[in-house]
Amino acid sequence: MIPTLAGRVQTRVFVLATVGAVLTALLALVLPVSFADAYLVLLAAAVVGLGWEVLYHLLMQFRWDKDWPTLFGLLTGVPEGLLLWVLLDLGLVPGVEGPLTWWAFAVMFAAVWLGQWLFVNGPMRVLFVRWRLRGGRVV
Template identity: 65%
Template structure:
């Protein structure tokens, strides 16, 4: 079954809150160009993750609209991976213009790119592998978890 809008939203929140949070916690100590202390770096990284989640919900609305023009109403798997580029560009723009609340200092490009790519690839790989095994009916329920 094709993921429904509700399923896509639920899945994005769930995966970023679990896999994304775990990967963020693991990668922060080794991030290049991290700001100040380790505590500040964790705060900045988790605020960035929260911003990615919030902006990602808006992206899902746009993706849902765009999918209505496809005959099968779904993205090929490669399109799901390539969406990392526009989402990352928008997040970088939001961070650099100060539109992400709580992230006061300028975030270095190396910190942002490392964290964004690790979290994005981690969640994409999880969705295309373990998620299909751990929740066999997930796809059959249109991606809904609840």
């Protein structure tokens, strides 16, 4: 499957809204972060991620197969997480009120990122067979 930009965006939003929302709720129970702040960080990750999708799509145009190797898809979480942390640290994410420690953010971001990556590369390929055939589009 060669994902289209629309497919990548739809997949990201769908997986963050399902798998990401469940993992965020579970992590908010054990981490020193309020549910409101946890979901605002998840929303900020979705918004920042949409910008990254455009950048990744442009970069993929230079690859002969127009797609990332699977490991690159996992490692793209590093620059996304760093950018999101900088935005949070500078207070540029509106609505986040409580103090968010770097380690709580790192645990939350890494767990949600890994969870969504595992879901997209495992169960989603089985549960949504047409997703693979339609360039990653969910709808």
